[in-house]
Amino acid sequence: MTQMSADVIIVGGGFMGSAAAFFLRRRGRSVILVERGLVGQQASGVNFGNVRRQGRFLPQLPLANRSRKIWEKLNYLIGEDVEFLPTGHLRLCYSDEDFAVLERYAAEARHHDLDLELLGKNALRDRFPFVGPEAVAASFSPKDGHANPRLAAPAFARAAGRAGATILENTEITAIEKIGEDFEVTSGNSSVLKAPSVLVTAGAWGGQLSKQFGEEVPLVARGPQMAVTEPVPYALKPVVGVYSKVTEEVVYLRQVERGNIVYGGGTRGPAYPDLRRSYVLPQHSLNQFQQVQRLVPALKGLRTIRTWSGIEGYMPDDIPVMGESAKESGLFYAFGFCGHGFQLGPGVGDVMAELIDRGRTVTPIDPFTIGRFANRDDSDANASSETETRRIA
Amino acid sequence: MAEDRIIIIGAGPAGIRAAETVVAAGLRPILIDEERRDGGQIYRRQPDCFKRTSQDLYGSEAAKADAMHDCFEGLRSRIDYRPESLAWNISQGQVHVARDGQSQALAYDKLIIATGATDRVIPVKGWHRAGVFSLGGAQIALKSQACAIGARTVFMGTGPLLYLVAAQYAKAGATVTAVLDTSRYGQRLQALPKLLSRPGMLIKGLQLTRDLKRRGVEIHYGVTPLEIAGDDVDGVQSVSVRLETGEERQFDCDAVGLGYHLRPETQLADLARCAFHFDTVSRQWFPEIDAQCRSSVEGVYLAGDGSRTLGADGAEAAGRLAALAALKDMGIIVSEPEMGRLTKILKTMDAFRNGLATAFPWPHAVAANLSDDTIVCRCEAITAGEIRATCGEIGSGGIGADELNRAKAFSRVGMGRCQGRYCGPAASEILAQRLGVPVEQVGRLRGQAPVKPLSIATVGDAP
Numbered sequence: 008m009t010q011m012s013a014d015v016i017i018v019g020g021g022f023m024g025s026a027a028a029f030f031l032r033r034r035g036r037s038v039i040l041v042e043r044g045l046v047g048q049q050a051s052g053v054n055f056g057n058v059r060r061q062g063r064f065l066p067q068l069p070l071a072n073r074s075r076k077i078w079e080k081l082n083y084l085i086g087e088d089v090e091f092l093p094t095g096h097l098r099l100c101y102s103d104e105d106f107a108v109l110e111r112y113a114a115e116a117r118h119h120d121l122d123l124e125l126l127g128k129n130a131l132r133d134r135f136p137f138v139g140p141e142a143v144a145a146s147f148s149p150k151d152g153h154a155n156p157r158l159a160a161p162a163f164a165r166a167a168g169r170a171g172a173t174i175l176e177n178t179e180i181t182a183i184e185k186i187g188e189d190f191e192v193t194s195g196n197s198s199v200l201k202a203p204s205v206l207v208t209a210g211a212w213g214g215q216l217s218k219q220f221g222e223e224v225p226l227v228a229r230g231p232q233m234a235v236t237e238p239v240p241y242a243l244k245p246v247v248g249v250y251s252k253v254t255e256e257v258v259y260l261r262q263v264e265r266g267n268i269v270y271g272g273g274t275r276g277p278a279y280p281d282l283r284r285s286y287v288l289p290q291h292s293l294n295q296f297q298q299v300q301r302l303v304p305a306l307k308g309l310r311t312i313r314t315w316s317g318i319e320g321y322m323p324d325d326i327p328v329m330g331e332s333a334k335e336s337g338l339f340y341a342f343g344f345c346g347h348g349f350q351l352g353p354g355v356g357d358v359m360a361e362l363i364d365r366g367r368t369v370t371p372i373d374p375f376t377i378g379r380f381a382n383r384d385d386s387d388a389n390a391s392s393e394t395e396t397r398r399i400a
Numbered sequence: 401m402a403e404d405r406i407i408i409i410g411a412g413p414a415g416i417r418a419a420e421t422v423v424a425a426g427l428r429p430i431l432i433d434e435e436r437r438d439g440g441q442i443y444r445r446q447p448d449c450f451k452r453t454s455q456d457l458y459g460s461e462a463a464k465a466d467a468m469h470d471c472f473e474g475l476r477s478r479i480d481y482r483p484e485s486l487a488w489n490i491s492q493g494q495v496h497v498a499r500d501g502q503s504q505a506l507a508y509d510k511l512i513i514a515t516g517a518t519d520r521v522i523p524v525k526g527w528h529r530a531g532v533f534s535l536g537g538a539q540i541a542l543k544s545q546a547c548a549i550g551a552r553t554v555f556m557g558t559g560p561l562l563y564l565v566a567a568q569y570a571k572a573g574a575t576v577t578a579v580l581d582t583s584r585y586g587q588r589l590q591a592l593p594k595l596l597s598r599p600g601m602l603i604k605g606l607q608l609t610r611d612l613k614r615r616g617v618e619i620h621y622g623v624t625p626l627e628i629a630g631d632d633v634d635g636v637q638s639v640s641v642r643l644e645t646g647e648e649r650q651f652d653c654d655a656v657g658l659g660y661h662l663r664p665e666t667q668l669a670d671l672a673r674c675a676f677h678f679d680t681v682s683r684q685w686f687p688e689i690d691a692q693c694r695s696s697v698e699g700v701y702l703a704g705d706g707s708r709t710l711g712a713d714g715a716e717a718a719g720r721l722a723a724l725a726a727l728k729d730m731g732i733i734v735s736e737p738e739m740g741r742l743t744k745i746l747k748t749m750d751a752f753r754n755g756l757a758t759a760f761p762w763p764h765a766v767a768a769n770l771s772d773d774t775i776v777c778r779c780e781a782i783t784a785g786e787i788r789a790t791c792g793e794i795g796s797g798g799i800g801a802d803e804l805n806r807a808k809a810f811s812r813v814g815m816g817r818c819q820g821r822y823c824g825p826a827a828s829e830i831l832a833q834r835l836g837v838p839v840e841q842v843g844r845l846r847g848q849a850p851v852k853p854l855s856i857a858t859v860g861d862a863p
């Protein structure tokens with residue numbers, strides 16, 4: 008039996024865990040990152056790649072802003088290009104009623120350092136002539152954009168490794184126990200890892216670990232429904248998404264410089280965390296075909312060459328679990344990012360590193376405490392309307 | 401109670417014989433096929449206005465082709481035949497089929513997948529140039545359209561198809577500059593005992609070589625492919641190889657037919673969630689089947705070259721057997737002696753398949769040793785060097801790929817229109833050699849819907 012110890016053990020090598028490992032090393036903390044499969048293989052690697060702030064739950068904007076600042080200098084920081092393009096994010100809608108929601112959001116976002124441009128029907132077409140005739144108006148966030156999710160988390164893990172973090176892939180955790188001041192983490196190959204702090208960044212599997220510490224959360228695993236077209240000349244710069252209360256209408260797309268158009272959205276698919284499998288349902292693909300054409304009619308002539316899914320963790324209130332455990336000191340969580348964690352990744356890593364290192368963070372994360380699920384009423388009948396306003400394109 | 405529905409995908413020898421067997425049991429199967437006409441690749445029909453005879457088109461296999469086409473004509477009114485239809489996904493007990501811009505979900509009780517095979521290719525430097533075709537592609541051009549891929553063609557690779565296509569070209573009057581086989585002649589003798597399991601096939605094979613020699617076609621054994629030279633305007637200009645003697649030779653030509661046996665078309669089996677196993681003889685992955693063509697998934701049967709490369713005769717037997725197994729599993733009484741007979745035929749053919757794999761081995765070292773600047777994935781223009789660069793554990797300072805899907809995520813190899821069906825076999829050899837692990841350990845590229853590119857204009861049927 009081998010033993011290793013560090014200041015912090017991170018369980019889960021997705022974007023959050025990899026970024027946290029990197030920023031903890033920058034703070035001089037020793038880190039062991041444990042990943043049961045491969046780094047960035049699940050939700051972190053299969054998502055749409057949106058680096059989008061507009062539409063987020065307003066109290067999350069300080070975190071998103073902090074993350075955006077890191078995206079800006081990411082290549083310099085981690086020494087690799089993850090194809091971040093600050094092309095802007097266009098969020099359009101199909102009804103005046105929905106536009107009223109976008110207008111209200113823009114007014115409030117201004118107080119959180121997010122300036123959005125509201126575009127009426129004519130301005131929208133002047134600026135973005137490719138949008139379909141059904142779009143009545145839009146909100147444009149000029150400094151949002153997109154990046155490559157296949158590359159981002161592994162790039163962070165490599166940078167963390169170069170900075171001295173220990174990265175253990177293909178390493179299953181069999182038990183986490185607190186013995187005295189330290190946590191003891193036993194892995195499948197029977198090595199024991201010891202550290203005074205543990206950060207759980209296990210995505211859709213995070214709830215299984217928090218439950219071991221008496222902090223059960225109502226996490227549900229779902230699969231994003233992603234697809235990509237054949238490549239065509241690079242022309243469509245901003246990320247384009249829909250704001251709507253109708254789930255089927257909420258699709259989003261972006262063109263990568265290579266030329267392919269990546270799209271996703273609509274109803275999510277089934278995911279099986281225990282089997283580590285998830286699926287794109289054919290009826291969802293066909294709905295996306297229709298909605299993508301509605302969004303950008305010119306895409307009608309393209310062919311889809313591939314679809315994929317992955318396993319994401321969703322919370323009933325559509326915001327993540329983030330912060331210190333309400334029950335165990337030294338235990339921290341950052342999981343359940345409800346399909347919108349990609350933009351937040353660098354910021355979450357930075358904030359969690361700060362929280363673990365300093366015991367506090369300058370960026371407010373109180374709404375995300377795991378304590379919100381303690382003694383909760385499981386009927387949860389009131390959550391839906393609030394969740395609706397947080398639903399994002 | 402509604403009659404159980406049997407869906408057969410693929411109207412080649414396996415699919416047609418499966419349909420015939422189902423019809424004989426008094427049922428009406430749905431037969432889905434991507435092509436405009438029945439026959440599959442081997443018994444592909446020419447366009448209506450073409451007048452070549454069966455003998456011209458199919459040579460020694462003319463009688464079998466006629467029998468197959470007659471069988472199909474006899475079935476036409478008794479099956480629900482859907483040509484030009486792409487089965488693009490399988491999910492929750494339904495096959496999703498696109499035709500003329502419409503997609504329909506067809507529920508099945510039993511599904512027989514007979515999707516055949518495509519060429520197994522090893523890239524060579526310059527193979528992205530205009531004028532390079534797979535052997536199967538070269539054959540289709542001739543069989544379907546009476547066209548040659550070039551005025552002076554070199555055929556390179558290994559396996560029986562190499563000689564068959566070259567001989568067909570020569571017979572049709574095209575200039576075959578050379579046949580370049582990566583297998584050594586001695587390997588054929590080693591395989592002789594196994595090849596004798598089908599003496600008729602063995603003799604046909606020998607005749608092909610004799611025909612080519614009689615027509616003065618240069619044949620070289622044990623070659624190592626070096627490069628296909630040419631330019632962006634005129635395409636292919638020559639092929640260079642190292643002969644078994646060590647001498648380097650250049651063959652001037654304007655087209656190349658390339659292929660190293662076949663690989664099964666397994667994406668639909670993958671989407672149906674069938675289990676796969678690694679076949680050590682041919683160094684590739686096949687979906688698992690039992691002796692009677694049942695896959696690992698209940699209600700899904702696999703027949704023909706899409707599950708094991710046995711050729712056309714094997715496909716006919718497997719199609720019949722898969723259908724009998726499906727009928728039997730539905731509670732219909734079928735002839736057990738017939739099932740036993742077919743099982744035995746397939747066993748013999750599998751011995752022959754092993755013989756072919758010994759006589760014409762997949763030259764995995766050729767793939768593994770491709771120079772860094774050789775394009776491996778033509779869809780995405782990914783080189784061997786870029787694939788190698790993805791290797792190594794993140795924890796030890798590497799990029800992080802320890803298997804093929806990971807190399808795909810990092811390098812885009814296999815991410816294009818063909819989903820790695822052409823580059824996957826070589827990419828796995830390159831990766832395995834660099835990692836220093838057996839090739840089965842790097843896995844296989846997972847099939848993802850849609851099976852072939854699908855237009856965004858496709859409209860679904862009402863739910």
